Amino acid sequence: MIDDYISRLKNYPSLAPDLVHHAVLPAKNAIYADPERPWHPQINAMLATLKLDRLYTHQARAVDLVRSGRHCVVATPTASGKTLIYALPVLDTLLRKPQARALFLFPLKALAQDQLKNLQNLAGHLMGLPHPLAAIYDGDTSSWHRAKIRNNPPGVLVTNPDMLHLGILPHHTTWQTFFKNLDFVIVDEVHTYRGVMGSHMAWVFRRLLRICAAYGKHPTFIFSSATIANPGELASALTGLDVEVVDKSGGPSSKRHVVFLDGQSAGASQTAIVLLQAALARQLRTLVFTQSRKMAELISVWAAQKAGKLGKRISPYRAGYLPEERRAIEADLVSGRLLAVVSTSALELGIDIGSLDLCILLGYPGSIMATWQRAGRVGRAGKTSAVILIGHEDAMDQYFMRHPEEFFSIPPEAAVINPFNPFIMASHITCAAADMPIARDEPFAESARVQTTLQKLERQGKLLCSEDGATWYAARKYPQREVSLRGSGHGFSIVDAVSGEVMGQIDKMRAFHETHPGAVYLHNTRTYVIESLDLETSTAFATPRKVGFYTRPHTSKTTEILQVRDRKSIWSTTLYLGRLRITEQVTEYEKRSNNGTFLGTIPLDLPPLVFETEGIWFDIPDRVRQSLEQDNLHFMGGIHACEHAAIGILPLLVLTDRNDLGGISIPLHPQTNQAAVFIYDGTPGGAGLCRQAFDRGRELLARTLQVIESCPCKTGCPACVHSPKCGSGNRPIDKHAALEILKRLRRGPAREPGKVNILPQDQPVHVSMPSPHPSTDHQSPREESPRHHPVHYGVLDVETRRSAQEVGGWNKAHKMGVSCVVVYDSLKKDYTAYLQEDMRSMVHHLQTMDLVVGFNIKRFDYKVLSGLVDFDFSGLPTLDILEHVHRQLGYRLSLDHLAKATLGEQKTANGLLALQWWKQGKLDRIIKYCTQDVAVTRGLYRYGRDNGYLLFTNKARQTVRLPVDWNKA
Template sequence: MSGVRDFVAAVMDSPVLGPDVVHHRLLPASEPSLAETARPLPQALRLLLSARGVASLYSHQAEAVDLARMGRHVVVATPTASGKSLTYTLPMFEEFLARPDSRALCLFPLKALAQDQLRTFGELAALLPSHERLRAASYDGDTPDHVRRKLRQDPPHVLLTNPEMLHLSLLPHHATWAALWASLSFVVVDEAHTYRGVMGSHMALVFRRLRRMCDYYGSSPTFVFCSATVGNPVELSEGLSGLCVSPVLASGAPTGSRHVLFVNPEASPATAAIRLLKECLERGLRTIVYAKSRRMTELIALWAAEKSGEFKGRISAYRAGFLPEERREIEGRMASGELLAVISTSALELGIDIGGLDVCILAGYPGTVMQTLQRGGRVGRKQQDSAVVLVAGEDNLDQYFMRHPEDFFARPPEAAVLNPYNPVIVARHLDCAAAELTLARGEPFLAEEPIAMEAERMAAAGELLVSADGRELHSKRKRPHREVDLRGAGASMPIIDLGPAGPGDDGQATPEEGAAKGRVIGQIDAHRAMREAHEGAVYLHRGRSYVVAKLDLRGKSVFARPARVGYYTRTRAEKDTEILAIHDQATALGCRVFLGRLRVTERITGYEKRRAGDNGLLTLVPLDMPPLVFETEGLWFEIPRAVQQATEDTRHHFMGGIHAMEHAAIGILPLLVMADRNDIGGISTPFHPQVGRAAVFIYDGHPGGVGLTRQAFSQAAELLRTTLTTVRDCACELGCPSCVHSPKCGSGNRPISKDAACFVLEALATATPETFQPLAPTEENMPPPSSNCEPREPRETATRPLPAYGVLDVETRRSAQEVGGWHRAARMGVAVAVLYDSRDQTFHAYTEERIPELAERLAGLGLVIGFNIKRFDYLVLSGAHDFDFAALPTLDMLDTVKARLGYRLSLGHLAEETLGVPKSADGLQSLQWWKEGRLDLITEYCTRDVQITRDLYLHGRERGHLLFRNKHGQVVQVPVDW
């Protein structure tokens, strides 16, 4: 009996583990399917394959190589260890042999993967004739500066990097990489299935920027996507790239027989995993244990270090947070056989080569069928017998598959979803693209309508600057890239370690103080920060706990102090949702389901402190925070009035029922789409004013939406049926985390009623659409679509009456230095004030003793216009007269410009670029004239400034913009709405 079969038999016969095994299935071995390429490979590559012991290619390898050689973009979606790397290595090497100047860019989601592939490239290149050696190099955050310079000056044939380096270095500094861009023949996207959700939405724009850069430098590379087995590989690849992609989906690689065991332990998943690991170690089986959290990883590793006896030195943990050299050492020891077992989080889910493994133990369902297959695919890579053991936790999906194991094997892998047109993310990448290369209206990058619409919205809002001729769009900043977090929807905020609190330290550090004395220990996007990094929140980093001392939303920083606490924190919140637009509607069982755009308002009211051991509530701390408002995509179920009435007539708690239904549906949604429940939000209400009845909302938990609920909408009936099965079949009596409780519920899972949820879902399942005819939201109770997703309306200047307005400027007698600073402007004295009055179209000049007359004239105007009028002119005038100048209806043009651009421009600069008129003098010259008694020259100069200010106002009012010259010397528009 083989070691694996002996292990399986021992588990089944064990008095402790055996009763917990709810399912055992043997997946039979399969034979290889071999094929030749349509055209023979060059002799050098045939010799290379022969030296590697490859007599013939698998069928999927040959097919993918043929497509790539034809210049067709291709996605290869086959199981782990099926030899996907040859599908891009062979056509790349053939291209290099034929055209030595060709280059390839290979993207890997993890640095460790790039390093692993670099070794593979080196081994393959060493088998080529010496005069045909190919160079490969990795480029990541660990690459020394002198090496980076060499790579830019003389790019290798193959550059291996990651998304962040592409986004932060290769694209913004493209001129220094010109040799790479101009000769790029292949772009390889490995582990493409990881680019989903928020990161997938970001990467869709990064790849579009990459293609734009290739167009600029005259290259047209072939894209090769490699993916795990997902439900929609072609749709995913095309969504990421915007290209037409050919699929290669049928694997020709052989497989060994595989045992699959489902274990539903009475004890904790960690305890059961330790017992299973012990059985493997005793039989010398090379094992990988996947834990769902760092905490469980450390717990199992702690047992390994203390109680594994003779195996103590042959077990290691492996997770994010380890230093690169630590990870490489573990990978090497595992590949050599020195290590017998490794305990990992998802860090080893991807294709890092750690040798042939025998057993995979999953301590908790990974969340998707795809991830389960991907992790299980790490064993049996040499076609030997292998085993995968799924140890269930208490989560909804874990328990669903324990009760319905046959559904796991019958269910296809989930679809990976992303939203390439998320407006929040599109806006950030448009800014980056414009900073890289000026955007031209009508260029291919703006050919997709949602991207073009967002560009126009940004231009109208002044977030992108329009050239003077209106044909080009410019970024306001030179390098906006570092403010874009590819793994989050909002701007990235640093989490700064302030160190232990000292005596009398209240923890209220300013951003400057924190940055000076602390170090950055992590990053969090602004959207998540309010939920996870509020004051008092517990933050975990590399096994250490920190307590947040301050969340500085204005300064975009989080300050935390290390602290050993025996509790964790969880926010309490209230939520409202507003329907902005309906995209689609359908019938699901006995109700209607809608897909649309929502505005979610979340008010975080406080946070719970709960004991780390038993989750017991210690206290509730109130918080006073601004509301978190964002727009997203979502679906919602209308609950027919008859179902609500029947629920209440049978004395069920209706609100508790639909609340439980919402939790259960969110927990089960990852069965349909590749998502984590933390990516999804929900709201249930017994009456929604726009819907006109009860409704359950489920939405993407990221601003703009990432496509999760859009994918789920088409499977809404299956979602309801599966939710009913999950709740009804759970063995608990009143509800538990396996069915209707949510670990992130803002109201602490109150009210919750499992019975009422079953009643509502069964009523919907047995109803017909004709029985309960709900109504769609009507035009009367639906608000207009929000402006940030719709095209901007054209300006209607002709219909807006021009108010009675005045334009004011003041010249002083004394300088700021003479009176002790600008804040003492009231002491500067009035040399002359000039007002243009539109009622008589005349310029009126006033000396200091006549300021009361000026005040009287100003009071009769509908609008007073000036340049820095609020912080200067009015303050100067207040020293001459006690009139409340600040109460006047005022347009400060400097304020408008600064609000649009984020920085100030001078009146003279705007006048010269917009009107072609220079200023006649300046304030220093005016002060000198006052000392010389030349009031006439001061009046002439001040009148000229008032005329310029008036003409700028009329220009901006008529055309909607002024012109200025940016830091790159380009004349661009600053939009104004006067």
């Protein structure tokens, strides 16, 4: 049936002219091998029953590694039997040692459900396994069932990264039985742990290993991966372990057609619909992959409208759907109730969706790895299958339309992570301290980067150091809740404004671009218009509405070079790698009818997104600019086109999507004093993408020139210099100028790197980024300018005549009156007591001082005094110790608490007793008590000044340091 379908396609009048390549990949026979050690007798019997008595060579090699206690990663094609590689050693161990435990980690809940069924099917042939054998512990597990699982952990605990991060590691003390017996950790689809997600997971795994070690266990890791260039490097970067690689598959493969269609003439979307209609007519089970959520919805709607009765057997599928919606679609696809599903990358992973015939790729998926991964979803069970790649007007798509043979020769890309992204690292070190206090000398904290981050977090009040400086504790309970593994910022909810139901989630960076007020948003084939974007509650409110237009945001951007980390000469320019600060603002959006007609622009009032990241840039020498201007070429349009073309071709070199990158072209950058083209990681802190691109910089420039030069268009198009996500609507763009710039750079003389003017290293850098992590100073206080403490300071405390209750509340403190005010003068080194009639003298005294110190002085003492003297106390240079404590900790501590922990002293009375003494006329006792409070406050000020911290007892009854910097306060 597939052979006939491809034959008809090649002769179909409207499609045949667009066919640029057809290859047939022949079937391949399996290669078998036996493991070195025999299995438990029950395992042998099970394999014989299932007719799996022989393993493929890669399966045998992997299980041998695992059973010898060595960590391994298996990177072989889809449907090559990777499940058996981890299932067999685990089941064999459980038969021999029932108390053993295993952790199975899957990136998707649906994948966990699917693999649990596979494990249970295998275990159904075995006797004597622990009970329960396996259980899923995720967000859909009820509270009652979670408690049951914790109290009696199964042999195999199946979970996902988010639950490990949020629900298991923070509560490891309730999982002691599990961790004390943990022998295996299985990490499926490890290639998905790249970029931001992978950078987070590197710390989740380190936290896991740290807790395992605390319980005396060092489990064996088994990683399963799609075919990527660096599976061992990725697995090692994620865990810090030495990992063996198994990447030579012995599994069989069936015959497969691979067809490249250039969709530019009829339109890629219309071509996909025609192909899908023909497939449905032949009852071919089909999977269509699109590049965006919106396109998945639209293709599904348009195809269903043209499919007649078969339209009901088509469904969209994407991330953002509720779990029950996704599972229903998966079940319908497996059962055959659905003939076709139009999906984003959400169905790329190995969820069992049955045996499918045809895979249509609406646009190049962005990587060789993802293309073969998606293609591997069809043609299982020895059936002939077909994969059709429809080329969009996109740089990568058109590159392969013009060079299809390269697709089959290019090796898969390398997966990149950046565990030392400062925001991600800091957030997980805080989480680790909450999991279990961090000792200065433990392996987790031994690197210089971790030590530096620990000290920064201590200064910020995120961590609290023990009195002896040897241990760090989390300042707040459960900081894990503030850390999302899917991004470096918190998410926004998209709510149906009519029903009030939550339709999905979106990160803040995308929210500003896709769910701004007025944006058209698609969900499950329905059209919505965003009515409002509530920044305080992180909610976008969408109203169902049928409209005949779509929207596209416009942005403005600036970039600042914070640090140059590396540089090298290429052609007659210099390529730099460094740290950048990006400021991006969504300023307006344009409306276009569904046929593309421009309908106007609408301004927006959204705050700027400011973040630091890693990027590369190359400068354009003045001689090139001047020569272009002399030739009447549009220089700004040229560098803008270079930027777009470079970003468009970069996924050929780095495992990324162009949406993970940003760029900006500047005709005269103030720090380089010449034109520059910037490309940067679109994630705060960076994901390591541009670092890898820097290593292949010469190839990047050469490929960029090749793309522009080989494109047959005259003035520029999406295949070379136009970008679908350009914030200025691809204006200005000049393809010919871009071509000349790159040619003149290539043939120009090599030159020394230009000068880059960087901010002084001691100048603080403010970062306002879309995440819950506040910015960090780049140097500790001791690395900045020397401390200058005031020589003449005073310490003040007030006792009142009336209570808050007597005057009608704390907001009426100005009516409380004064029984006495005591001021310590650092020059006179004595204490002066002032009565209510002496307030003017006291004010004159305070005005002679460089600093006035108090405890709750701004919120209380000054308010009391303001009712007695006409003076603006806010004009005095004041240090409020309580205010500083509250800013650091997020909660208040009493003066008595701090005095006991820091000074070993305590108050001799309290405010209520002082009020009684006033009524009894015992003024001398009040003055004595007030003087003692001033002495204690002075002691705290001086201790913090000299040591850089105070001490207090936290809720766990540990004496810890509270970092203070009175200069900053």
